[in-house]
Amino acid sequence: MKATDVLEHIKDRLGDAVHEAYMQVRKVGVSKRERYHIWVKIDRKKIRDAVNCLAEIQPYPHLCVISGYDDGDNVVLVYHFVINYETKKEAISVNFSVHLPKNDLCIDTITDLIPGALITEREKIEMLGVDFIGLEDKRRVFLPDDFPEGVYPWRRDEKGPEKMLHKLYEVGDRE
Amino acid sequence: MSVVYEVPVGPVHPALKEPVAVKCYIEGEEVVDVDVILGQNHRGIEWIGMNRDNPVQSLRMASRVCGICTNVHPLSLVQAVEAAADIEVPERADYIRAIMLEVDRIHSHLLWAGVAAHELGFDTLLHYTWKFREEVMDLAEYISGNRVTFEMEMYGGVRRDIPPEKYPKIIKAMNYYEAKFEKLVEMFLNDKTIALRTVGVGVLSREEALKLCLVGPTTRARGVKKDVRVDLPTMAYADLDIEPVTPDIYRDEVVGDVYDNIVVRLFEVKQSIDIIRQCLDQMPNGPILAEEKLPKLLNMLKKASGEGFGLTEAPRGEVVHYVKLKEMETFYAWKIRASTYNNIPAWEPMLIGAQIADIPIIVASIDPCLSCTNRAVVLDGGKEKVLSHEDLHRLSVQKTRRLIRYGK
Numbered sequence: 001m002k003a004t005d006v007l008e009h010i011k012d013r014l015g016d017a018v019h020e021a022y023m024q025v026r027k028v029g030v031s032k033r034e035r036y037h038i039w040v041k042i043d044r045k046k047i048r049d050a051v052n053c054l055a056e057i058q059p060y061p062h063l064c065v066i067s068g069y070d071d072g073d074n075v076v077l078v079y080h081f082v083i084n085y086e087t088k089k090e091a092i093s094v095n096f097s098v099h100l101p102k103n104d105l106c107i108d109t110i111t112d113l114i115p116g117a118l119i120t121e122r123e124k125i126e127m128l129g130v131d132f133i134g135l136e137d138k139r140r141v142f143l144p145d146d147f148p149e150g151v152y153p154w155r156r157d158e159k160g161p162e163k164m165l166h167k168l169y170e171v172g173d174r175e
Numbered sequence: 176m177s178v179v180y181e182v183p184v185g186p187v188h189p190a191l192k193e194p195v196a197v198k199c200y201i202e203g204e205e206v207v208d209v210d211v212i213l214g215q216n217h218r219g220i221e222w223i224g225m226n227r228d229n230p231v232q233s234l235r236m237a238s239r240v241c242g243i244c245t246n247v248h249p250l251s252l253v254q255a256v257e258a259a260a261d262i263e264v265p266e267r268a269d270y271i272r273a274i275m276l277e278v279d280r281i282h283s284h285l286l287w288a289g290v291a292a293h294e295l296g297f298d299t300l301l302h303y304t305w306k307f308r309e310e311v312m313d314l315a316e317y318i319s320g321n322r323v324t325f326e327m328e329m330y331g332g333v334r335r336d337i338p339p340e341k342y343p344k345i346i347k348a349m350n351y352y353e354a355k356f357e358k359l360v361e362m363f364l365n366d367k368t369i370a371l372r373t374v375g376v377g378v379l380s381r382e383e384a385l386k387l388c389l390v391g392p393t394t395r396a397r398g399v400k401k402d403v404r405v406d407l408p409t410m411a412y413a414d415l416d417i418e419p420v421t422p423d424i425y426r427d428e429v430v431g432d433v434y435d436n437i438v439v440r441l442f443e444v445k446q447s448i449d450i451i452r453q454c455l456d457q458m459p460n461g462p463i464l465a466e467e468k469l470p471k472l473l474n475m476l477k478k479a480s481g482e483g484f485g486l487t488e489a490p491r492g493e494v495v496h497y498v499k500l501k502e503m504e505t506f507y508a509w510k511i512r513a514s515t516y517n518n519i520p521a522w523e524p525m526l527i528g529a530q531i532a533d534i535p536i537i538v539a540s541i542d543p544c545l546s547c548t549n550r551a552v553v554l555d556g557g558k559e560k561v562l563s564h565e566d567l568h569r570l571s572v573q574k575t576r577r578l579i580r581y582g583k
Binding site: 024026027028029030031033035037039059060062063064065067068069078080082084085086087088089090091092093095114115116117118119120153154161 | 219266385405407413414482
């Protein structure tokens with residue numbers, strides 16, 4: 001499936017849930033071969049539909065990672081997928097971004113659809129304070145066990161790590 | 176009565192780039208369950224990089240994410256930023272980037288092969304492989320000035336050219352590897368001991384590899400033809416015709432065990448030699464940087480807004496960087512994902528059913544940082560017995576000797 005068709009397929013399947021969609025084209029090498037990155041902003045309730053819609057194109061869409069950042073009133077998660085892998089130069093990078101309002105930081109888990117998403121979802125819990133509905137294993141991944149509760153290193157607001165900077169020795173209850 | 180023991184293999188070593196501990200639950204000699212504890216040594220390198228004065232300083236942080244696949248992180252970052260700021264890279268820079276990436280791959284795969292030999296108790300082979308690796312380290316130094324941390328990348332191109340007078344020495348190094356390749360294959364793949372320890376060990380199916388989103392040689396050893404250089408090519412790879420390496424290149428069929436991992440990594444060394452030769456043959460002329468004046472480049476990045484995603488096939492698998500620019504001095508968001516991050520879930524299905532003595536080689540087979548096997552604790556009804564890396568290694572060596580002597 002070509003990149004333009006993939007974009008149409010996503011718009012068609014997700015309908016009103018697509019808030020914004022565009023395609024980035026990069027030209028590489030002497031041959032100036034085109035490489036496509038599709039960026040789609042969707043409703044957070046439709047993330048599982050988005051994964052299923054990619055799975056219609058290729059079973060087991062490849063999830064690279066879920067990125068996230070604090071954008072003022074919202075926390076933004078970006079799901080980076082690659083589809084059409086195992087082809088020759090035909091793969092397409094598809095990125096779904098979802099905006100989660102800070103007073104209701106939750107989204108459905110996709111670990112039952114893509115088991116490989118477990119570590120990256122757990123990382124978002126500890127780094128941004130996002131809750132994944134339906135995720136069983138919510139333990140920390142990278143942060144130490146004695147890292148204070150309620151502090152999220154990637155946040156830029158009062159829940160961020162600002163207060164802890166330069167005095168890491170005061171953090172935690174080590175004796 | 177069966178007793179399940181907990182054997183944590185790990186956890187953290189300060190020298191690690193990816194601190195990892197594997198907690199294995201053992202019944203008798205067999206691993207029955209596995210839990211991976213992903214390090215308590217998060218350095219927050221993205222945060223440090225985002226709080227530099229400008230994106231060029233962040234790029235130097237990216238070079239220091241990893242010491243082994245040292246060229247890959249800056250390469251993914253520049254691609255993400257170039258996409259976000261819409262900078263077009265000169266063709267010659269695309270080729271130089273590809274050459275450096277392959278130089279990196281040759282040294283990383285040989286390093287891994289040596290480590291795998293050591294884990295099996297075959298130290299002669301370790302020393303031979305690492306001696307063999309020195310040639311490519313010298314080559315990296317000859318091209319970039321550094322054995323590691325090449326620092327070749329810059330937004331919109333590369334910092335150093337490879338002038339034609341340097342080609343002969345690169346070709347000489349490639350000839351050296353081509354001449355020795357057969358011997359390397361002979362030593363690793365036709366060796367009875369290595370076969371005894373790796374065939375049928377750490378088996379993972381193709382479907383599991385797809386479900387867990389594995390990357391790099393770990394997934395190709397299971398017959399999944401995922402390779403960013405082939406399916407989503409950047410740089411010179413867009414012009415080249417290459418095939419992903421899968422174990423059927425040497426074996427009759429794909430089994431998906433540790434032996435297949437060795438096959439894939441060794442034959443990828445050969446593929447890298449071919450790629451470097453092709454790049455030298457087809458190298459276009461022209462500039463190596465899109466914007467030579469640094470203040471102008473920084474100004475351009477400061478005014479840019481948008482998001483970019485960079486993917487590169489590192490020796491261990493796909494490495495991705497995500498960058499968000501927002502008309503400010505530094506990055507608004509930066510996410511780094513190294514290949515081991517995606518490959519770690521593979522340990523669970525690979526280790527379950529394996530023996531204690533096989534833990535080191537299975538853990539090593541995905542090519543994580545090995546210092547994580549430095550220390551292990553056996554909990555026996557409240558009594559703690561510490562198994563050091565040496566103890567685990569000794570168990571592994573004993574198993575090799577037992578297999579040679581008694582065949583079981």
